[in-house]
Amino acid sequence: MARQGLGSVSQAFEAEALASLDSLYRTALRLTGVPADAEDLVQETYLKAFRAADTFKPGTNLRAWLFTILHNTARNRARDRARDTVAVDSEVVDRAAEAPGPRGRAETPETLLLNDVLAPELQAAIDTLPEAFRQAVWLRDVEEFSYAEIAEMLSIPAGTVMSRISRGRHMLFERLNHLRTVNA
Amino acid sequence: MPDCKIIDPLVTPYVDGHIGDADRRAVDEHLRVCPPCDSRVHAERTVRDLIHTRKSALASPCAPDALHARCAAFARRAPDARLHSDDRLKPRPWTTARDVSRPITWRSRLAPLALAASLVLIVGAAFLYQLTASSSRVLAAELAADHVKCFALNGVLRTHDEPAAVESSMLSGFGWQMRLPLAANELELVGARPCLYGEGKIAHIMYRHRGEPMSLFMLPKAIRRQELVQVLGHKAAIWCVGDRTFVLVTREPRSEVDRLTSTLQAQLR
Numbered sequence: 001m002a003r004q005g006l007g008s009v010s011q012a013f014e015a016e017a018l019a020s021l022d023s024l025y026r027t028a029l030r031l032t033g034v035p036a037d038a039e040d041l042v043q044e045t046y047l048k049a050f051r052a053a054d055t056f057k058p059g060t061n062l063r064a065w066l067f068t069i070l071h072n073t074a075r076n077r078a079r080d081r082a083r084d085t086v087a088v089d090s091e092v093v094d095r096a097a098e099a100p101g102p103r104g105r106a107e108t109p110e111t112l113l114l115n116d117v118l119a120p121e122l123q124a125a126i127d128t129l130p131e132a133f134r135q136a137v138w139l140r141d142v143e144e145f146s147y148a149e150i151a152e153m154l155s156i157p158a159g160t161v162m163s164r165i166s167r168g169r170h171m172l173f174e175r176l177n178h179l180r181t182v183n184a
Numbered sequence: 185m186p187d188c189k190i191i192d193p194l195v196t197p198y199v200d201g202h203i204g205d206a207d208r209r210a211v212d213e214h215l216r217v218c219p220p221c222d223s224r225v226h227a228e229r230t231v232r233d234l235i236h237t238r239k240s241a242l243a244s245p246c247a248p249d250a251l252h253a254r255c256a257a258f259a260r261r262a263p264d265a266r267l268h269s270d271d272r273l274k275p276r277p278w279t280t281a282r283d284v285s286r287p288i289t290w291r292s293r294l295a296p297l298a299l300a301a302s303l304v305l306i307v308g309a310a311f312l313y314q315l316t317a318s319s320s321r322v323l324a325a326e327l328a329a330d331h332v333k334c335f336a337l338n339g340v341l342r343t344h345d346e347p348a349a350v351e352s353s354m355l356s357g358f359g360w361q362m363r364l365p366l367a368a369n370e371l372e373l374v375g376a377r378p379c380l381y382g383e384g385k386i387a388h389i390m391y392r393h394r395g396e397p398m399s400l401f402m403l404p405k406a407i408r409r410q411e412l413v414q415v416l417g418h419k420a421a422i423w424c425v426g427d428r429t430f431v432l433v434t435r436e437p438r439s440e441v442d443r444l445t446s447t448l449q450a451q452l453r
Binding site: 013014017018021022023024025026029033034035036037039042043046047050117118119122123126137140141142146147159162163165166169170172173176 | 193195196197200202224227228230231232234235236238239241242243244245246247248251252254255256258259345349350352353356357375376
């Protein structure tokens, strides 16, 4: 339905797009670490999305489309600031992702101990993950996107998405266990 | 029994429940006889379940109301109405359907190109100064070019930061604990950006003073003596405090630049 009297974006499209703003902002915060930069990133995402609204295919996942724009924008910004940032070496990341996970038996008491982990501790542990693993775990376990959608957002193969999720979850397991052990 | 290498790529879809029956049976069979892989699955599932149970708490904070309002305003704008010189976002209830459906004219198509060409000329001019002028003049020219470029970009992005957010980004980006100078409320904060100068990153805080764009740059080295430079139609007041160099860039008259510089120096001391 065309918006009456205002922009070229339909009301339904606008409402559905803006419903994802909070989750886009949280993801932008995970990407930038700075609230002002996260706001800037989300604004640019919506600016691009509304400009390109006519290229969105109705019936596909609008939320995933917005997240793809967000990640592409973040990547472009990182590229522009390449002098200031430590670039993620995708080969190194993928090699790390291929490394074996914990081989020792996960003790049941450890697993039970993790049940006591509070959200702020979990958030802090997620934030300390290397960016590539943090993105993959966050998009899968918090935002609940499919492997294919995450692959599209991050411009990596679906197999790499799965290995990054796997490695990221194992890193979190080790960090949280360490934290619990130290606290205990 | 399939070996660990074959099972490896199936572990995450197995934990997430996105795996076919045949593959699931193969993983089940392997896990029964392979304690290390069983541990992997156990650990991965524990973390996944933990995140899922804490998801509602992780799904905070919400975006600020002002950001919601700004993004909603983007949807209500005609695509060619976003390069206005006013860089603050305001809903435009007076925009009509006729405005929105108006075809893009050659003027609106050329405007961004003209802006880009102007910026190239300005930046080029700034580099030319490097050959002919003193180092303070080069600094002033490059920062004046950056001032023009960032305000032009802000005209598109329409960012509008709160002082607390800028102070937080100064601390996280530069390690500077500071109170943002607002010169007795006569300066309206537009936002802050990290910009590049020489071999490093500098802080660029954008204001409006009586509606006119004004920039305060902060460089992490005390490298200049105090002086006022006129360059590229702008005035750049340069001074140092401690181990930082400050540069105020504006088109306002000399008397106003001197007054603002004194006020800012007092606040930043």
